[in-house]
Amino acid sequence: MDLRYTEAEEGFRAELRAWLDQAIPLLPPKPDRNDWPGRRAYDTAWQRLLFDAGYAGLHWSVEAGGKGATPTEHLIFLEETERAGAPYVGANFVGLLHAGPTIDAAGTDEQRRRYLPGILRGDDVWCQGFSEPGAGSDLASLRTRAVRDGDDYVVNGSKIWTSHAEVADYCEMLVRTDPDAPKHRGITWLIVPMDTPGITIRPLETVMGTSEFAEVFFDDVRVPVANRVGEENDGWRVTMVTLSFERGTAFVSEVVACQRLLRELAALAKKVTRRQATAWDDVALRRELGHLTAEFEALWALTKWNVSEAQRSGVPGVGGSVFKLRFSETKQKVYELAHRLLGRAALAVDDVAGLPGATLMDERLSSLSYTIAAGTSQIQRNIVGERILGLPKER
């Protein structure tokens, strides 16, 4: 067991730091949280900067236009960009972490040539059309139909919770091509340009009053067969391939951010008072902060464990669900604590009395989704119980 970075890894870190030092101050001001075109522009401009500096698609294969970096280098990249206060992957998320790697692994040469460069350069934004009103946790029960008609599929149905749909150029989409086959066997993976006639986007309002996801309706939408990735009816396997790209790095930025947040909350606790005493004077509250500090220190150690495992074996361990489960629930607790620390200032999703209520309460509301999105905590517990511990499957 070795936590020391190699000389090459430290060299990579030093170079990246030097670049970040000069790149970050040149960034434009952050757009308003509900200005989605503005956010798209901001996120993609950052991706373009990364591209020009040679950091785009770090974890992608060299054949796909990436750098073929090791999981550890990817960890360092995410850690350093977060520490430097760089923008998040944001609107580039689906392209860089889902659609791109999937097209690289399961697509044709023509598809690689056509779609991958746009993702790397920040030209194209992708969204993910997997969930449906009737198919959430039970994703494989999805019903959006695609019927072959000559060189096209004709798609009818609807998707829901599609993040960034309004500002996306393409959608990676799962459709039902064989309604008679067992549910996992009749699914196909398609690339759908969002400007195709017949697509209607209806923004959904979140609990924060923002519209980061949408419902997307498909009425006789014609998608060329050439946009199919993998074989017809083999879409479930293609999707599983995507999941296997996870190298233990999924939450690096967020863990680092939470560690910083805890320090900010400690400072906040020393500032807010109740009956003459500061919140920090309350040992129960300090213990809570201390416990969360331990949680994130441990999660950071587990990150390194999982990344090292992926680096050695080339395939992800079973640790992903373990990590997602504990991380999302713990991060939720941090915002619960932030909420209580704010006291009556928590009545405003705005900065009141010089307290950071705007960001903290916005994220406090957002934190309600951590244990739902990308596989609910209940589903993660099923996965841990069944796939790791070998307990009997549901039904």
Next chain:
Amino acid sequence: MDFQLSEDQRDLRSGVREFCEGRFDRERMRALVDTAPVPGMVDRALWRELAETGFFSLRIAEEAGGVGLGVAEAALVYEEAGRVLLPGPLVATHLAASLPGRLGEEAAAGDVVVGLIEGDSWPLLVEHLDALDCLLVLTDEGIRRVDPASVRGRLVAHPVDPFTPVTAVDELPGGEVVADVRVAEEWRRVGAVLTAALQLGIAGRLTELATQYAKEREQFGRVIGGFQAVKHLCADMLVRTEIARAAVYAAAVTLDDPAVGDAEVAVLTAKVMGDDAATRNGKDATQVYGGMGFTWEVDVHLYVKRSWVHATQFGAAEENEAALASTL
């Protein structure tokens, strides 16, 4: 960075597991507690065997007759000890083996059983007193050595852990200083990590026991592990164990190579997460076993009780969490 067990570490772990399961199998463990208890609950023959396997000399340099390994390896060994509930002041004797001179040599060889207590807390309960050849006291001024025979106290009639007899002591005799503050500080850190490793072993074993039972016990015509309420208890136990494992190993590696992190934070984290995993897994394992979990016959309670003992050693959650907060 390569935060995974090396080939040698893997071999060490399987070797120690084989030893533990062979020399202290369930039968011998239950005999010690049910039919053939020994004074102070330390089996001298077993103690020497542990010494021969390197339990105490693991971190002593090879030139000095030790194994020459680090805290990382010691953590792997103590995790295995936790899994099988090896009794006795293992961590204390391991720490004592690093002392120069005769006491250190005898501790390393398993010729003596050494106890350790934090002198600056109250009430004072000394573990395994009847078995001790030497009692060390950790204080802010360093480490003092006390003759166990001179310790006046009352042997507690009902220790919570049947493997850990305790003596309530009003005041400890003065004793001689055998090591300075710097060593005391080092012992607190290594002691906390090895104790956390024992907790990790307990947490992992409890996960296995509960999962195994959940796969066998049937109710309503199916194994109870098929019920989500039970499955999710088992999943939570595994998650706690894996989080604790990362924390404990990382702290051990950081003590061996302080350049890789903040040792204080890493050690406190290991103990907090180890205690959390062991004690909460104890509760959940009992729940999974139902009425059987409340019986003396099933081993779960022995793990629960031992986890409660360790949770008081080298800083309880209250102190460790508060100490972590003050690093923010």
